[in-house]
Amino acid sequence: MNAEITSVAAEFVQRFSSTRRGARLARMLALHQLDAWGVPFGTTPSDTAAQIVAELAANAVTHGHVPGRDFELRLVLLRGDRVRIEVADARGERRPRPRVPQDGVEEGGRGLLLVEALAEAWGVTGRDVGKVVWADISVR
Template identity: 65%
Template sequence: MTSPVTREAPVTVRVFTQRFSSTPRGARLARRLTLHQLDRWRIPYGSEASDTAALLVAELAANAVTHGRVPGRDFELTLSYTPGLRLRIDVSDTRGERRPAATTRGPLDEGGRGLLLVEALASRWAVLDRVPVGKTVRAELDLVVP
């Protein structure tokens, strides 16, 4: 007796990794290069997935620059794209002792809502330890095949 063979389409995961200076300019560049890379992967500018990814990268990069900055150290952006399935955004910095958490804020508070935005936009998000030092904030978007 033979078991039936099912064929699955091969999956290629595309990865983009870049380090940026821990400055506001580095955070802006991370967002711009994300949009460019997604367009190269055929996720066009202005699409829902592209706009959502840009917001997530902007927030995570701004947090890395503001709260995870260590003088002389860069932050790192990694995009992992599984076509038609998932986009993973990892932003890593070298400050492991300052772990972010989504918290509710009062209506007059001026800051602290960034991770609430990440939580609302991402399918999943987490804070991971980075070896040998630091942390990685990961946000994932589940993609819908048109």
């Protein structure tokens, strides 16, 4: 994890099946958790978080899938009105990077351009099995 996480106010962690259905459920539960933390549905921070969770969860399901392995969503409410969104999968050798498609031929990578535009910071860190893709956003 990134060394910046030093002032945790609250945390939510849940594993999901590495399926499209699991990715949708991760997005829905993230929004419910943020609402419980005082980030109301339909606000800009909630919508931003929804888009980032959707992109990172879709990437975990599409590119980070290992048969029989789940992906994990972790939300960390940080003091200072920030939230870190982390999605972990089991494919450590497949590091994501944003890509601008050449002549519309190349598929993929566009979602990370969106994450890069919406997040204050984002990155990838390794773990024992797989990787964690994280993004920090302001919720105020």
